[in-house]
Amino acid sequence: MALIGAVILLSFLVSVLLLRGSVQRSRRGHLPLPPGPKGWPVLGNLLQVGPNFHQTLYNLSKIHGPILHLRLGSVDFIIVNSKAAAETMLRIDLKFSSRPRTSATYHVSYKQQDMVFTPYGPRWRMLRKLCAVHLFSNKAMEHLRPIREDEVTRLVQKLSRNSSSLVDLSKEIHACATNAISRVLVGRRVFEAGDKAQEFKGMIEELMILASSINIGDFIDVLRWFDLHGLVAKMKKFHQRFDNFLERLIEEHRAGLTETGSANGDMLSILIDLANSQGNGDVVALTDADIKPLLQNMFIAGTETSSNTVEFAIVELIRQPELLARAQQEMDAVVGRGRLVTEGDLHNLPFLQAVVKETFRCHPVAPLSLPAWSPRTSRSMAI
Numbered sequence: 554m555a556l557i558g559a560v561i562l563l564s565f566l567v568s569v570l571l572l573r574g575s576v577q578r579s580r581r582g583h584l585p586l587p588p589g590p591k592g593w594p595v596l597g598n599l600l601q602v603g604p605n606f607h608q609t610l611y612n613l614s615k616i617h618g619p620i621l622h623l624r625l626g627s628v629d630f631i632i633v634n635s636k637a638a639a640e641t642m643l644r645i646d647l648k649f650s651s652r653p654r655t656s657a658t659y660h661v662s663y664k665q666q667d668m669v670f671t672p673y674g675p676r677w678r679m680l681r682k683l684c685a686v687h688l689f690s691n692k693a694m695e696h697l698r699p700i701r702e703d704e705v706t707r708l709v710q711k712l713s714r715n716s717s718s719l720v721d722l723s724k725e726i727h728a729c730a731t732n733a734i735s736r737v738l739v740g741r742r743v744f745e746a747g748d749k750a751q752e753f754k755g756m757i758e759e760l761m762i763l764a765s766s767i768n769i770g771d772f773i774d775v776l777r778w779f780d781l782h783g784l785v786a787k788m789k790k791f792h793q794r795f796d797n798f799l800e801r802l803i804e805e806h807r808a809g810l811t812e813t814g815s816a817n818g819d820m821l822s823i824l825i826d827l828a829n830s831q832g833n834g835d836v837v838a839l840t841d842a843d844i845k846p847l848l849q850n851m852f853i854a855g856t857e858t859s860s861n862t863v864e865f866a867i868v869e870l871i872r873q874p875e876l877l878a879r880a881q882q883e884m885d886a887v888v889g890r891g892r893l894v895t896e897g898d899l900h901n902l903p904f905l906q907a908v909v910k911e912t913f914r915c916h917p918v919a920p921l922s923l924p925a926w927s928p929r930t931s932r933s934m935a936i
């Protein structure tokens with residue numbers, strides 16, 4: 554259970570990070586602000602950021618209405634807790650499609666030249682389109698399915714070999730999700746024996762920690778110029794190492810690619826192919842400076858979100874044995890005991906699907922989504 558605690562704490566930290574806006578330079582007082590709770594001088598509403606911040610926000614929105622204002626330190630936040638208002642801001646006013654700047658988004662994520670934090674514009678569109686077509690399309694999902702299924706098979710085999718001993722399931726699920734995503738991205742496993750894998754694992758773990766670290770200087774103006782925890786220095790140093798590491802991965806791929814084309818079929822190979830076939834119409838020429846941050850985004854966004862969600866699903870099933878029994882019955886009836894469940898079985902497993910949906914509903918790993926920011930108003934917004 555300690556791990557679950559850590560997971561909750563982590564998602565809280567991430568949530569706070571996500572909520573943070575870099576509206577430091579906003580000229581407060583120029584525009585009327587939505588209603589919100591009164592805050593303290595300097596700290597603003599920082600002390601109200603409890604461990605369940607998303608629930609606090611929901612409670613506050615019942616008092617102050619669906620659009621409310623909070624000030625965390627020196628930073629203004631507009632919390633939008635209504636689908637209609639969020640849609641208006643995001644889809645009609647596309648300027649809100651940018652994201653705020655923080656120490657982590659700037660120093661870890663390539664000075665915001667990555668996909669997630671790059672300002673709205675041609676680059677924003679180009680990078681999202683690339684992902685939509687080459688990573689998240691049905692075709693890409695189907696193409697990469699053998700990789701995901703292989704990693705799940707490895708996990709199940711490992712667990713069944715150890716059926717009589719205690720197993721740290723959190724660790725195994727995390728390793729499985731990280732390996733699956735890493736193979737999809739760069740054709741390599743993170744958790745594996747050997748020095749090379751050890752270095753990779755170290756990098757990914759440090760990336761996760763730094764990407765979700767909180768720099769108090771992002772919140773409190775007077776502290777901005779002092780790197781109080783030495784965090785910014787750490788981020789800069791790590792960024793250099795991670796960048797070199799990705800550079801080497803790309804070189805390795807290029808070396809392997811010259812003869813076989815995109816034989817690996819992973820995302821990096823596809824991106825390298827695209828970069829080689831420049832000038833084919835609408836795609837802006839792709840360089841390593843686009844590929845590296847994109848890979849980094851996927852590592853940060855894809856691994857712990859997936860493994861935490863699976864872990865929550867399993868915890869809920871263990872806590873509610875009658876649901877676990879129903880899921881097992883369904884699985885026995887549809888799949889039987891002679892083979893492993895595959896992704897192709899999913900449409901025949903409505904109860905399992907319901908378990909997954911309930912897990913997303915009860916345990917959203919990013920309850921506050923990612924913050925949006927408009928350069929026009931200089932105010933940040935979270936949904």
Ligand code: HEM
Binds near residue numbers: 851855856922
């Ligand atoms: C259980 C699994 C996952 C959950 C619950 C989840 C949830 C989320 C949420 C809530 C957002 C914020 C959307 C927004 O505010 O605009 C997001 C963004 C994102 N996710 Fe996931 N995610 C999961 C898995 C993944 C995976 C496996 C990948 C990639 C391999 C991924 C890549 C991304 C990216 C790149 C973004 C940023 C999109 C953008 O800036 O436009 N996520 N995710």
Ligand SMILES: *[C@@H]1O[C@H](CO)[C@@H](O)[C@H](O)[C@H]1NC(C)=O
Binds near residue numbers: 603608609612
């Ligand atoms: C929100 O309000 C509910 C009902 O009053 C309360 O039980 C819950 O503890 C509150 N949550 C937070 C995080 O303040």
Ligand SMILES: *[C@@H]1O[C@H](CO)[C@@H](O)[C@H](O)[C@H]1NC(C)=O
Binds near residue numbers: 711721
């Ligand atoms: C499986 O069991 C062996 C011996 O009991 C142990 O060394 C190993 O760490 C276990 N594996 C897992 C995944 O826990």
